[in-house]
Amino acid sequence: MRPLPVGERGLLIELDTAQEVEALHAELLRRAADGTLPPVREIVPAARTVLLDGLADPRGLTAELATWHIPELTTADRPTVEIPVRYDGPDLADVAALWGITPEEVIRLHSGTAFHVAFCGFAPGFGYLTGLPEALHVPRRDTPRTKVPVGSVALAGPYTGVYPRSSPGGWQLIGTTDTVLWDPQREPAALLAPGTRVRFLPQDLRDSGPGSPAGTPATSRSKERPR
Incomplete structure (x- = not known):
């Protein structure tokens, strides 16, 4: 993952494959649902990126992302x-x-x-x-x-x-x-x-x-x- 700052409140995460985008997007939604993701206004996946907008501390999340394990998605x-x-x-x-x-x-x-x-x-x-x-x-x-x-x-x-x-x-x-x-x-x-x-x-x-x-x-x- 390559996190890039977007303005003062955004973070654009670049990935190598569409499969990695899908897995990260699913993990972000899971963490948002269980309250372990910092408050964010929008999570927007694209072909090779995921944009998070409305973050209070983009730098803090950048450091946290380096410690995450992103599980692969299954059909289920x-x-x-x-x-x-x-x-x-x-x-x-x-x-x-x-x-x-x-x-x-x-x-x-x-x-x-x-x-x-x-x-x-x-x-x-x-x-x-x-x-x-x-x-x-x-x-x-x-x-x-x-x-x-x-x-x-x-x-x-x-x-x-x-x-x-x-x-x-x-x-x-x-x-x-x-x-x-x-x-x-x-x-x-x-x-x-x-x-x-x-x-x-x-x-x-x-x-x-x-x-x-x-x-x-x-x-x-x-x-x-x-x-």
């Missing part, structure tokens, strides 16, 4: 959300060509992958999901779209993501979902949080009416109607 440490997907994206065939397989095999490989949320950003509710092996990483589109539909399931580099709202974007679109990623009336508003495991469930393209299921926590199997 992560909640799971299942997201039904219609694999009908306009870039599905292009991704299949990049992978050197058929679109049907893309669906099988993508839905068979256990993803997890590395960090969130770009837009409220957008999670950067990792899990695909390096051989299946794909480039962004040469020309971004000016409007990507809400619910688009997309790939770019090592990440999979679901657009929580319509916006410009250059990711490869392979499917769509009715799952609500961001709902200010829900608690929590974001369906996905750093560390959450995600499974994509292939959905029959004929089964896309208003009664289709939305994001489902696998532990409870609760249903949430799309909006």
